[in-house]
Amino acid sequence: MTKHHVTTTVNGDTVEYLCDARETLLDCLRDKLNLTGAKEGCGTGDCGACSVTLDGRLVCSCLVLGVEAEGKQIETIEGMAQGETLHPLQRKFIEHAALQCGVCTPGVLVAAKALLEKNPDPTEEEARYWLAGNLCRCTGYDKIIRAVLDTAAELREAS
Amino acid sequence: MALDDRKSHFTFVGTRPNRPDGLDKVTGRARFGADVTAPGMLFGAILRSPHAHARIVRIDTSKAEAHRDVKAVVTRADFADVPFKPGLEGEFWNVLENVMAGEKALYDGHAVAAVAASSALAARDALKLIEVEYEVLPHVTDVDKAMAPDAPVIREGAADYSVPEGMHPNVVRYHESGHGDVEAGFAEADLVIEDHFVTEATHQGYIEPHACLASLGADGKGELWCCTQGHWIVQKTCAALLGIETAQLRVTASEIGGGFGGKTTVFIEPVALALSRKANRPVKIVMSRSEVLRATGPTASASMDVKIGMKKDGTITAAQGVFRLQGGAFPGAPGDMTAMCAFAPYNLTNVRQVGYDVMSNRPKQAAYRAPGAPMGAFAVESVIDELCKKLGLDPVEVRLKNAVREGTKASYGPTYDRIGLVETLEAAKAHPHYSAPLKPGQGRGVACGFWFNHGGETSVSLALSEDGSAQLMVGTPDIGGSRASMALMAAEVLGIPYENIRVTIADTATLGYNDVSHGSRVTYASGLATIKAAQHAVEKLCERAAAKWGIPVDAVKWENGCAVPSGPNAGDFDPLPLAEITADMGRTGGPISGHFEATPEGAGVSFGTHIVDAEVDPETGKTSITRYTVIQDAGKAIHPAYVEGQFQGGAAQGIGWALNEEYIYGEDGRLQNPVFLDYRIPVASDLPMIDTVIVEVPNPGHPFGVRGVGETGIVPPLAAIANAVSNAAGVRMRQLPMSPPRILAALKGNG
Amino acid sequence: MVEVHLWSGLRSLTGGQEVVQVQAATTGELLRELVRLHPQLQAPIDAGVSVAVNGRIIAAGLSEPIPEGAEVYLMQRLRGG
Numbered sequence: 001m002t003k004h005h006v007t008t009t010v011n012g013d014t015v016e017y018l019c020d021a022r023e024t025l026l027d028c029l030r031d032k033l034n035l036t037g038a039k040e041g042c043g044t045g046d047c048g049a050c051s052v053t054l055d056g057r058l059v060c061s062c063l064v065l066g067v068e069a070e071g072k073q074i075e076t077i078e079g080m081a082q083g084e085t086l087h088p089l090q091r092k093f094i095e096h097a098a099l100q101c102g103v104c105t106p107g108v109l110v111a112a113k114a115l116l117e118k119n120p121d122p123t124e125e126e127a128r129y130w131l132a133g134n135l136c137r138c139t140g141y142d143k144i145i146r147a148v149l150d151t152a153a154e155l156r157e158a159s
Numbered sequence: 160m161a162l163d164d165r166k167s168h169f170t171f172v173g174t175r176p177n178r179p180d181g182l183d184k185v186t187g188r189a190r191f192g193a194d195v196t197a198p199g200m201l202f203g204a205i206l207r208s209p210h211a212h213a214r215i216v217r218i219d220t221s222k223a224e225a226h227r228d229v230k231a232v233v234t235r236a237d238f239a240d241v242p243f244k245p246g247l248e249g250e251f252w253n254v255l256e257n258v259m260a261g262e263k264a265l266y267d268g269h270a271v272a273a274v275a276a277s278s279a280l281a282a283r284d285a286l287k288l289i290e291v292e293y294e295v296l297p298h299v300t301d302v303d304k305a306m307a308p309d310a311p312v313i314r315e316g317a318a319d320y321s322v323p324e325g326m327h328p329n330v331v332r333y334h335e336s337g338h339g340d341v342e343a344g345f346a347e348a349d350l351v352i353e354d355h356f357v358t359e360a361t362h363q364g365y366i367e368p369h370a371c372l373a374s375l376g377a378d379g380k381g382e383l384w385c386c387t388q389g390h391w392i393v394q395k396t397c398a399a400l401l402g403i404e405t406a407q408l409r410v411t412a413s414e415i416g417g418g419f420g421g422k423t424t425v426f427i428e429p430v431a432l433a434l435s436r437k438a439n440r441p442v443k444i445v446m447s448r449s450e451v452l453r454a455t456g457p458t459a460s461a462s463m464d465v466k467i468g469m470k471k472d473g474t475i476t477a478a479q480g481v482f483r484l485q486g487g488a489f490p491g492a493p494g495d496m497t498a499m500c501a502f503a504p505y506n507l508t509n510v511r512q513v514g515y516d517v518m519s520n521r522p523k524q525a526a527y528r529a530p531g532a533p534m535g536a537f538a539v540e541s542v543i544d545e546l547c548k549k550l551g552l553d554p555v556e557v558r559l560k561n562a563v564r565e566g567t568k569a570s571y572g573p574t575y576d577r578i579g580l581v582e583t584l585e586a587a588k589a590h591p592h593y594s595a596p597l598k599p600g601q602g603r604g605v606a607c608g609f610w611f612n613h614g615g616e617t618s619v620s621l622a623l624s625e626d627g628s629a630q631l632m633v634g635t636p637d638i639g640g641s642r643a644s645m646a647l648m649a650a651e652v653l654g655i656p657y658e659n660i661r662v663t664i665a666d667t668a669t670l671g672y673n674d675v676s677h678g679s680r681v682t683y684a685s686g687l688a689t690i691k692a693a694q695h696a697v698e699k700l701c702e703r704a705a706a707k708w709g710i711p712v713d714a715v716k717w718e719n720g721c722a723v724p725s726g727p728n729a730g731d732f733d734p735l736p737l738a739e740i741t742a743d744m745g746r747t748g749g750p751i752s753g754h755f756e757a758t759p760e761g762a763g764v765s766f767g768t769h770i771v772d773a774e775v776d777p778e779t780g781k782t783s784i785t786r787y788t789v790i791q792d793a794g795k796a797i798h799p800a801y802v803e804g805q806f807q808g809g810a811a812q813g814i815g816w817a818l819n820e821e822y823i824y825g826e827d828g829r830l831q832n833p834v835f836l837d838y839r840i841p842v843a844s845d846l847p848m849i850d851t852v853i854v855e856v857p858n859p860g861h862p863f864g865v866r867g868v869g870e871t872g873i874v875p876p877l878a879a880i881a882n883a884v885s886n887a888a889g890v891r892m893r894q895l896p897m898s899p900p901r902i903l904a905a906l907k908g909n910g
Numbered sequence: 911m912v913e914v915h916l917w918s919g920l921r922s923l924t925g926g927q928e929v930v931q932v933q934a935a936t937t938g939e940l941l942r943e944l945v946r947l948h949p950q951l952q953a954p955i956d957a958g959v960s961v962a963v964n965g966r967i968i969a970a971g972l973s974e975p976i977p978e979g980a981e982v983y984l985m986q987r988l989r990g991g
Contacts, residue, residue, distance in 0.1 A: 039416070041416075041835075044448065047448075078186070086185065090186065099181070102183075103417060106185075128844040137363075140807035140841075143804060320950075363991075421991075526990060572917070574981055612990070
């Protein structure tokens with residue numbers, strides 16, 4: 001079967017890969033670019049563990065085909081910290097113990113960053129509904145929501 | 160074990176430092192099961208039965224084998240050819256049969272063949288080339304139907320000694336225990352309520368599907384990377400199933416994306432090893448979500464009858480329960496645990512409990528957080544709530560009146576040691592939640608829960624570095640922040656900063672045997688082992704100081720990270736810090752390490768009390784949890800943030816079990832909801848904040864007083880939520896999950 | 911002598927006795943003596959038992975001491991998640 005050549009931008013870097021038309025963006029990120037931060041928890045867009053942004057829009061990368069990334073800007077968890085400085089969300093997640101096993105954490109962080117970029121002052125309810133597409137089985141979400149709201153408050157103070 | 164080293168004042172324990180694996184996990188660099196590759200790696204895929212019960216007449220793999228991308232195909236014949244170690248029987252045989260079907264496919268999703276190919280897509284495509292001829296057999300998936308006289312027999316001869324004569328062959332184990340005379344007790348009661356309760360099977364729902372990377376050569380030497388709660392049991396089981404020496408298989412546990420009991424056994428690992436041996440190349444297998452739901456180990460479903468008698472003053476006079484649990488096509492449903500835990504919170508003169516382990520055409524159940532206990536608590540605590548309501552009594556007062564304490568005879572027999580149930584109930588009574596006003600349409604529920612906790616085989620090794628830092632090797636995969644608690648306990652003993660201790664989950668080649676991370680044992684047992692290993696190192700540090708000072712070793716004690724003379728008679732020496740001793744250790748006797756290998760036997764049982772407010776929409780039947788408080792005895796919270804996390808996680812899983820989650824089998828015996836869209840676990844917008852109260856009644860069996868905390872948190876929620884919903888809806892809910900259609904039906908039935 | 915309390919499901923294997931007397935100073939001796947006196951108890955012991963000594967549940971250890979006059983219960987082997 002003929003493969004497709006794709007050129008795209010991931011976390012600011014130009015990358016190229018060959019993919020089968022049936023392979024998802026998640027497959028390509030993980031298996032071809034070795035960016036394994038995004039996880040496959042379901043493959044059906046229900047769990048959000050594979051969350052990335054595509055031209056600034058939050059998507060489940062398991063529902064995007066690898067070929068659709070052509071010419072797009074992709075941001076993943078691997079691009080979230082600036083050098084050795086963690087994004088405030090990353091720092092707050094550690095401080096608030098907002099992760100247990102940590103497998104959902106990359107997706108939750110990418111989704112939470114997208115939330116705060118859209119809405120710097122979310123209510124608890126808004127944060128809960130925004131993150132409703134990111135399943136966490138360990139924490140009961142309590143500490144995740146606290147970490148997100150605390151980060152939002154810190155970012156508002158800083159700006 | 161002498162526990163004269165009991166501690167009650169702490170420097171590090173009880174603080175909330177950042178977890179050591181935090182950075183890796185927030186940056187995406189932590190390596191989970193599916194995140195590794197190997198040179199020359201192939202991808203495996205597994206063909207699964209579409210039938211709930213079928214004889215496998217013929218499997219033709221020739222077309223798949225002829226495919227140019229396919230490098231190996233295995234069926235059960237590839238396992239059967241293996242010269243098994245003598246004694247592959249009992250549970251090992253069950254696991255093999257579950258990992259790859261033999262003569263019959265026993266449930267929808269049962270593995271029947273597997274391929275390894277050069278790409279994941281090629282492997283998936285190649286499965287379609289395997290031809291399997293099935294003779295479909297009658298099936299049964301419901302526990303009560305599986306016990307009925309006309310039920311299809313899943314396997315003759317699976318029952319053990321315990322099953323009374325005359326029972327259906329699908330009943331494979333029977334438990335009966337208790338004391339006193341329940342009939343006499345019921346006669347003394349002012350009110351007796353007997354009721355029937357049903358719970359459906361649920362899945363642990365860990366977000367990371369099972370994944371492994373296996374490499375095995377014809378020389379019998381292998382390497383296995385996998386996500387598991389216990390890599391030594393993986394090593395032992397895979398070695399047995401593949402007929403190799405245990406020590407020749409090195410197993411490394413990846414970071415684990417949740418387990419909750421579901422990753423305490425093997426599913427894909429022996430298959431990947433068999434494929435690797437046949438292809439002579441590394442093979443990676445990653446399950447899809449629907450494979451996880453169809454073919455790993457969900458919990459048992461239950462059918463239960465509970466009868467309790469109470470006096471007008473709230474005294475329970477007798478209690479009796481019959482608990483029937485269906486655990487899939489193999490023995491193992493924890494009916495005995497359900498029976499032993501169900502009445503454990505109460506001081507009962509007359510109690511009788513019966514548990515059944517029943518087979519059906521479903522996947523082999525695995526442990527799920529306090530396996531067996533939540534269902535029993537649901538039935539028992541519901542009846543107690545109903546008795547309180549009918550007698551006009553306060554549910555917390557009634558529980559306090561009947562609560563077990565130190566010296567009470569447990570419903571399962573022995574006398575309790577120091578326990579903390581009363582303390583959790585007192586905390587519930589005093590909590591503002593319990594007295595907060597309810598809005599119209601809301602109801603409040605309370606429930607207690609009990610779990611045994613476990614110790615288990617444990618090995619820990621601690622090595623000091625020249626610069627005074629320490630590396631700690633433990634063998635229990637970190638499923639909830641345990642590396643942080645291990646480092647805190649080691650810091651407490653060594654007297655060096657938490658940050659100076661690096662905790663590693665060692666592979667099977669690096670450390671002695673360790674039991675699985677289950678039974679809420681890690682902070683208890685690996686923690687105890689860490690403390691002992693650190694103390695072992697401290698003894699050696701004191702020896703080096705004594706030698707340097709030229710005084711007897713018993714004249715040296717360890718204080719705040721330094722060797723100091725034990726008293727004025729020992730001599731006048733400045734405190735000698737750990738780093739000064741280790742700096743010279745190569746020349747004063749060699750490397751300084753500490754070890755511990757034993758099976759700690761003092762886990763200490765655990766109790767919790769939950770308070771829940773629920774609101775039921777009478778139009779739609781939808782339930783919202785509006786407030787939730789978890790109160791549980793932790794013995795001693797080493798890292799309180801992660802103890803709270805365990806409480807909150809248990810409650811959230813309990814909310815899912817109570818309200819949404821269930822395995823739904825069709826008439827055809829196939830699982831109807833094998834995706835997260837249809838098997839709906841709680842999402843952030845379903846839940847409120849979950850308040851926690853950590854009660855600390857020290858466990859006499861641990862030097863710092865630790866009790867396991869992981870499992871007890873899922874025992875009360877089913878019952879507490881059912882009580883809240885029943886109080887809100889005005890009708891007793893006897894079947895879980897309390898999904899909107901069931902609530903609407905109950906409201907309608909109630910007029 | 912130690913009085914060992916069995917769970918009632920085991921009565922059929924001990925001629926109806928729910929409490930049996932054995933001479934034992936450790937958990938291992940206790941299990942050995944139980945089987946010697948009541949051979950049918952081999953099956954449940956092989957299937958997995960724990961021993962509670964004065965309320966402390968010994969999940970597996972065979973060398974745990976049993977003091978004279980201790981309260982001893984045989985229990986089903988505990989499992990966890």
